[in-house]
């Protein structure tokens with residue numbers, strides 16, 4: 001099982017390091033062919049306008065949509081969340097719209113460019129997540145199938161999940177937080193080789209090489 005990290009721009013190195021720290025093989029994704037090698041994909045923070053241009057230049061939009069629609073886990077942080085959003089506030093067209101939310105870019109304005117906050121994320125257990133926010137977006141609308149995973153104290157939504165797609169406005173990978181990556185790895189392993197009881201058939205080629 002391998003997890004790709006979109007490595008066109010931005011803070012992808014930290015995601016690769018986090019995957020290695022939890023013992024997961026990482027693939028730096030720069031070309032469509034790289035997406036064929038992975039069972040899940042992480043989109044890092046950075047600058048979503050630049051990511052938009054590079055995704056188009058390298059023909060990654062369609063294969064990323066296909067990967068998401070196949071049910072493989074997709075996890076976007078900060079600019080990565082903007083890439084996945086179905087709507088971007090301010091009339092920008094969406095980039096790889098697989099998450100039914102509206103995001104507002106640079107939502108914290110000049111006064112509060114970057115900050116850190118302790119966040120309660122019940123799906124990850126009782127220990128709070130230390131969130132690092134850097135010119136971060138917020139989610140201003142969630143579709144009916146979107147679960148809210150975390151909010152700031154003022155109620156603004158900063159982490160969500162819609163089936164196989166997870167997004168955070170903050171950077172867990174900059175704070176040594178590994179639980180989101182572990183969750184994505186568990187989902188990717190299940191996607192790569194659905195086990196008994198999942199209601200899906202085993203993948204024949206992946207079973208073939210296994211010891212009896």
Ligand code: GLN
Pocket residue numbers: 044045046047048049077078079080082105106134135136137
């Ligand atoms: N402000 C950036 C954008 O709008 C996101 C910042 C980040 O990824 N840390 O694309």
